[in-house]
Amino acid sequence: MxxxxxxxxxxxxxxxxxxxxxxxxxxxxxxxxxxxxxxxxxxxxxxxxxxxxxxxxxxxxxxxxxxxxxxxxxxxxxxxxxxxxxxxxxxxxxxxxxxxxxxxxxxxxxxxxxxxxxxxxxxxxxxxTHAAQVNAFLLARDGLVATLNDRQRRMLLLSLKGRSQREIAETEQISESAVSQSFARGVRAVHEAQITFGKA
Structure with missing residues (x-):
């Protein structure tokens, strides 16, 4: 376990x-x-x-x-x-x-x-699972999460729960363009890294 x-x-x-x-x-x-x-x-x-x-x-x-x-x-x-x-x-x-x-x-x-x-x-x-590879992923993931601001962390959480960028924009009451910019600045990287790791 x-x-x-x-x-x-x-x-x-x-x-x-x-x-x-x-x-x-x-x-x-x-x-x-x-x-x-x-x-x-x-x-x-x-x-x-x-x-x-x-x-x-x-x-x-x-x-x-x-x-x-x-x-x-x-x-x-x-x-x-x-x-x-x-x-x-x-x-x-x-x-x-x-x-x-x-x-x-x-x-x-x-x-x-x-x-x-x-x-x-x-x-x-x-x-x-090889511990060295897992720890390398965790170090990179957590280091990137630390660079996100509070709104970006909320966006990341919503994306991990399956919300679309449009739904995130509605929740945060901002434009889809603003959401897209946040995704480009780290949110998408953490989301995709976690999902990709799960498929490895």
């Missing part, structure tokens, strides 16, 4: 933590509706979230959708892992579980050393 651990960046500086937790819960619900999960995304302890996926495509897409849903007020860093997972208590929420899938996700997020972004680590016995 491809595992995901997310951690709120600068959580202690958030002025209204209750409001932030509700926003995160809502964002996870929307991501769960948009992406097939093995284990639904859910909040855990210590300002973290977790979830499990059958493919690295869905795991990486989840990290992007969550960040875009919460921007600019809240940001998360993500560790992605791959390996076997053992559920120790199915009745507990969040699930009580263990195994290489979670060890690698924890290693990945610890490897970020409090930086923003996403990192992937696969267990030696379960490496269907």
């Amino acid at each position: 491809f595992t995901l651990i997310g951690d709120i960046v600068g959580s202690r500086k958030i002025p209204d933590r209750s409001l932030a937790q509700q926003a995160i819960s809502d964002a996870l619900s929307r991501a769960n509706e948009a992406i097939d999960t093995v284990q639904p995304l859910e909040p855990t302890v210590g300002d973290e979230i977790q979830g499990g996926f059958a493919t690295i495509m869905n795991a990486t897409l989840a990290t992007l959708l969550i960040r875009l849903e919460l921007a600019p007020a809240i940001d998360l860093r993500f560790g992605l892992g791959c390996g076997d997972v053992t559920v120790l208590d199915e009745n507990r929420r969040p699930l009580l579980q263990d195994g290489p899938g979670w060890w690698t996700a924890r290693e990945a997020i610890n490897g970020l050393k409090n930086k923003r972004g996403t990192r992937y680590v696969a267990h030696a016995d379960h490496a269907p």
